[in-house]
Amino acid sequence: MITRPDVKTLIDTVGSCATLIWEKYKDYNLQNQIDNVSANLLYTAIISNTLNLKAQITNKRDLLAVEELKSFIDLPKNWVMIYFNEVTAQILADPINAIKNVLKIRAIKEGARVDIQVNEA
Numbered sequence: 639m640i641t642r643p644d645v646k647t648l649i650d651t652v653g654s655c656a657t658l659i660w661e662k663y664k665d666y667n668l669q670n671q672i673d674n675v676s677a678n679l680l681y682t683a684i685i686s687n688t689l690n691l692k693a694q695i696t697n698k699r700d701l702l703a704v705e706e707l708k709s710f711i712d713l714p715k716n717w718v719m720i721y722f723n724e725v726t727a728q729i730l731a732d733p734i735n736a737i738k739n740v741l742k743i744r745a746i747k748e749g750a751r752v753d754i755q756v757n758e759a
Contacts, residue, residue: 653696656683657703669706677710685718686725 652658660680663669684704688696729736746752
């Protein structure tokens with residue numbers, strides 16, 4: 639965790655920022671006051687950001703948050719399948735724009751140094 643006393647920021651290694659939000663609920667002892675909509679959104683965000691808890695960025699804090707949130711959600715038992723099927727359908731309905739929406743294009747000045755990092759699985 640990285641903190642700076644002069645700036646109110648928190649940079650931490652988790653798969654989803656929704657995990658950090660859930661942890662703040664717990665830090666302030668408010669977890670039992672979370673409404674179903676907020677719990678549903680946090681749960682879905684963690685599942686989405688961590689690719690159903692299978693992404694390399696997923697860690698034990700994400701796993702714990704999902705387990706804890708399960709007692710506050712009111713989603714269908716097969717919610718994860720429903721969610722990812724809907725996301726897949728949206729991508730397949732317009733794959734060109736789906737790719738454009740996640741691409742980051744940067745202009746590179748002629749002669750500029752470009753470092754490329756390749757992460758091998």
